[in-house]
Amino acid sequence: MFDAKFVRNNVDAVRAGVAAKGESLTLDNFLALDEGRRQKVTAVEQLKAERNQKSEEVAELRRQGQDTTLLQENMKALGQEVKELDAEIKEIEQRLEHILLRIPNLPDSDVPVGPDESHNKVRSLHLLPRQFAFAPKAHWDLGVALDILDFERAGKIAGARFAIYRGLGARLMRSLISFMLNLHTTEHGYVEVAPPLLVTYDNMVGTGQFPKFTEDAFKIAGQELYLNPTAEVPVTNMHRDEVLDGMQLPLYYTAYCPSFRAEAGAAGRDTRGLIRMHQFNKVELVKFVRPEHSSAELETLLADACQVLERLAIPYRILEMCTGDLGFAAAKKYDIELWMPSYNRYVEISSCSNFRDFQARRANIKFRPQKGAKAEYVHTLNGSGLAIDRLVAAILENYQEDNGSVRLPEALIPFMGIEKITN
């Protein structure tokens, strides 16, 4: 979110940034409301100054034992006027905030310009897709045949877009969680957290999901609580309304969280398998950093996420997202995509984003650069490190053998206690 003053003073830049993201906002209404607000604020503040002054007079006259009824009568009208103006201002401010909360973050200047995903830039390729000497199976077939995935029974429990992990499948998921959390905590310097999975409306606003994308979230009936769509929400909001000690920055957090998405706009897409589910598992990376470091921190965040795929030896590529594919809150974003034989293409496994101070403003997260210095907004970043269900799918598909068994990546063997999943 931007503050009104910034928008007022940088109308053209904001318009251009919004347009680059493929949205349109005239801001004319905003500017008119903003101008009207300032006029009313100036007016009401004069009245309030008068009220304060007269109130002091009342106090003074009373001390002298004089009658103040006449003065008090005059004050009533003044008080009423103030009340009405305050109400008008409040209404205008609500409308201004309504607009401000819906202005997307502006792209960094080095982000490739383009309307949609077709303009994303491939930054690098890592390992080449394996050439199969047999017809590779999709993970939903492999997993069911190996009796480690069960979609049918998951449907009995919760309907479509859910999965049951079973036996070695459940152990594989647990192994991936441990493997990734261990990697990030012991080698990359992240602090592991296990946050609440239900979050308030304000939390969702803080990270930018709300108010624009309420239909993507699951709401708890009768309560103002939502199932978290990504650990980004609870972990970033941990520090909401705080002034962090500048000496403690940067803060690195990693969290494993089940995550929940309504997938409102995805009816009929990726209906099979583990790729797009209402409930999925993810290890997330979140950083709170000084503004001058956030660009460099995005690069190391990306590297930390890629390290998982390096260790698992799965083919992947890194995409630099263009302006039209940045999403609402990001100023710059990389996607990591891994090779999925059943799709015969790369599939997203992680998004690593720099939000600059966009989320920090919404969630009111500041830091004090030095003792005694004025507090400033921090920069926040996050990325999946990585999405677990898609990783399971990719391991099954990329490591499958012609007899339907699946070898395990070296790095997972200590966690699994076996080298191969067979029937």
Place this chain on the structure above:
RNA sequence: GGAGAGAUGGCUGAGUGGUUGAAAGCGCCCGCCUCGAAAGCGGGUGAACGGUUACCCGUUCCGUGAGUUCAAAUCUCACUCUCUCCGCCA
């Protein structure tokens, strides 16, 4: 779920409806002292918004929201959260 206590600045903690943006202490910053430091002494030290932007001026903010009043941190109501005890439970 029942009963009680509480919520004030970076922290601790005073506060009788009327110079209380808020005592005091801690912390922090500047100065004096010192070779330097500590101690001591003196001064300063919240945020947001608006007007001017050199300085400065005004308004708002004492958990949140409403109300009473000429005037609310202080009175009333609702809500949220924290703590203690009981009940329940993993």
